[in-house]
Amino acid sequence: MKVGLSTILKMEPSERAAALSEIGFRDGRLASQNIDDLQRFSHLSGELQHIIEAALNSPDPDSALSSLERFCTAAADAGVDIMPLLEHLPLFIKLFGSSEFLSSILIRKPERGLELINSPYLKKEKPLGVMKSELEGMTAAASDYNYLLSALRLYKQGEFLRVGSRDLFGYGPFEEVTSELSSLASASLDTAYNFCLTFLKKEYGIPYYRDGDGKPRECGFVVLGMGKLGGNELNFSSDIDLIYLYTSDEGETLGGAKSHTIYEFYCKLAELLTKAISSNTEEGFVFRVDLRLRPDGQNGPIVNSLSSAETYYESWGETWERSAMIKARPVAGDISLGERFLKEIEPFIYRKYLDFSTVEDIKEMK
Numbered sequence: 001m002k003v004g005l006s007t008i009l010k011m012e013p014s015e016r017a018a019a020l021s022e023i024g025f026r027d028g029r030l031a032s033q034n035i036d037d038l039q040r041f042s043h044l045s046g047e048l049q050h051i052i053e054a055a056l057n058s059p060d061p062d063s064a065l066s067s068l069e070r071f072c073t074a075a076a077d078a079g080v081d082i083m084p085l086l087e088h089l090p091l092f093i094k095l096f097g098s099s100e101f102l103s104s105i106l107i108r109k110p111e112r113g114l115e116l117i118n119s120p121y122l123k124k125e126k127p128l129g130v131m132k133s134e135l136e137g138m139t140a141a142a143s144d145y146n147y148l149l150s151a152l153r154l155y156k157q158g159e160f161l162r163v164g165s166r167d168l169f170g171y172g173p174f175e176e177v178t179s180e181l182s183s184l185a186s187a188s189l190d191t192a193y194n195f196c197l198t199f200l201k202k203e204y205g206i207p208y209y210r211d212g213d214g215k216p217r218e219c220g221f222v223v224l225g226m227g228k229l230g231g232n233e234l235n236f237s238s239d240i241d242l243i244y245l246y247t248s249d250e251g252e253t254l255g256g257a258k259s260h261t262i263y264e265f266y267c268k269l270a271e272l273l274t275k276a277i278s279s280n281t282e283e284g285f286v287f288r289v290d291l292r293l294r295p296d297g298q299n300g301p302i303v304n305s306l307s308s309a310e311t312y313y314e315s316w317g318e319t320w321e322r323s324a325m326i327k328a329r330p331v332a333g334d335i336s337l338g339e340r341f342l343k344e345i346e347p348f349i350y351r352k353y354l355d356f357s358t359v360e361d362i363k364e365m366k
Contacts, residue, residue: 004023005023005049005052005053006049008020008023008052009035009048009049013032013033013036016028016032016035017029017031017032020032020035023056024056024061025056025061025062025065026061026062027062030062030066031061031062031065034065034066034068034069035048035052035065037069037073038051038065038068038069038072041072041076043082043083043086044072047086047089050089050090051065051068051089051093052065054089054090054093054094055068055093055097057094058093058094058096058097058098059097059098060097060098061097063096063097063100063103064093064094064096064097065096066096067096067097067100067103067106067107068092068093068096070103070107071092071096071103071106071107071110071113074107074108074110075110075113078110078111080110080111080113080114082110082113082114084114084117085113085114085117088117091165091169092106092113094168094169095164095165095168098168099164099168101160101164101236102160102161102164102165102168105157105158105160105161106161108157109157112157112158112161115158116161116162116165119162121162122162122165122166122171123166123171123172124172125172125176125179125180126159126162126180126183127183128183128186128187131159131183131184131186131187132187132190132191134155135151135152135155135187135188135191136191138151138154138155139151139152139191139195142195145195145196145199145272145276148191148192148195148276149276149279149281149283150281150283152188152191152192152276152277152286153281153283153284153285153286154283155188156184156188156284156286156287157283157284159180159184160184160236163177163180163181163184164236166180178228178232178233178234178235179232181234181235181236181238182225182228182229182232182233182234182331184234185225185229185234185240185286185287185331186225186229186331186332188277188286188287189223189240189242189273189277189331189332189333190331190332190333192273192276192277193221193223193269193273193332193333195276196269196272196273196276197221197269199272200265200268200269200272201255201256202256203256203257204253204256204260204264204265204268205253205254205255205256205257205259205260206218206253206254206255206256207219207246207251207252207253207260207262207265207266208251208252208253208254209247209248209249209250209251209262210248210250210251216251217247219246219247219248219251219262219265219266220246220247220333220334220337221244221245221246221247221266221269221333221334221337222244222245222246222330222332222333222334222335222337222338222341223242223243223244223273223330223331223332223333223338224242224243224244224245224328224329224330224331224338224341224342225240225241225242225328225329225330225331226241226242226243226293226324226325226327226328227240227241227293227324227327228240228241229241229242229331230327230328230329230331231327238287239287239288239289239290240277240287240288240289240290241290241291241292241293242274242289242290242291242293242294243291243293243294243295243304243309243328244266244270244273244291244294244302244303244304245303245304245305245306245309245337245338245341246262246266246303246304246305246306247305247306247334247337248262248305248306248307249261249262249263249305249307249308250262253265262305263301263303263305266303267301267302267303269303270302270303271302274289274291274302277289293321293324295308295309295312295313296312296316300312306337306340306341306344309341309345310341310344310345313325313345313348314345314348317348322348322349322350322351325342325345325348325349326349328342329342330342
């Protein structure tokens, strides 16, 4: 193979294109052109034989060569020194020949290549707390909502590159990959929630409710993760299923330009939070959000108080909703509020007895 490649590299372009097609490239002409373009980079000229071998060992040799050339050109244009990446070249070529999405992240921001190989979390799982801390650092200077959206999407791209590389290179088991993607969703939601809450309080005031003793207390809000997010099982193409809950309807906002009901406050918060995560900007989206598992589905309000949600499940909850709640867990906001809610509806989720209609419902469920 090495002798053959050495000979191929010395051929004239037309002859070389035919030879490259014979050894495994779909488009020999384009592969030949990419090789010529790569020779422009002095630090790669002596690696061309190894580059071709690595490309041929990747799932898509043509994409491997094309993306490597585009990455090197982008790095040169951006003034990014990729010399430190040379010892990791086979891994990057494997990535370029395996995932168009991950390749595009590197090509758009070549400096991410250096961040990737220098990450202490390339070969081990990154904890949720670290993700939250990193996102907090990125958004600390956020002065407006659009800045938040941009920061969330840029962070998501970097984390998808890191986690995707861990998966692709065999640096992390499947369980860690799904756990990290779920942590990314939780950290993104929590960061967006904290920003939107602070932002909304300045305009609407602070939402207060009266507790059992009649004392005013600040309302809480929690995001419940359902389905794959609730079970720490997200993959790279997963939607995130969410339910939004707040403490109580009994109260109003204080300190704003005018008073608002607590429901109005949290409706607006839920809308801002959903948009922050799911809207498709020029930098993409963080995750697609699905709110259809909330009480009364698409016909129900976007956000519910604890008491209204409890009443719904106790009075009208269906068998599939019991099943859905088994994986539910609080993923952002007031975690203790979510845990309290799930404790309150345990009798609904885990019935002591099953009647015939429930058994039939279970049979009909997918």
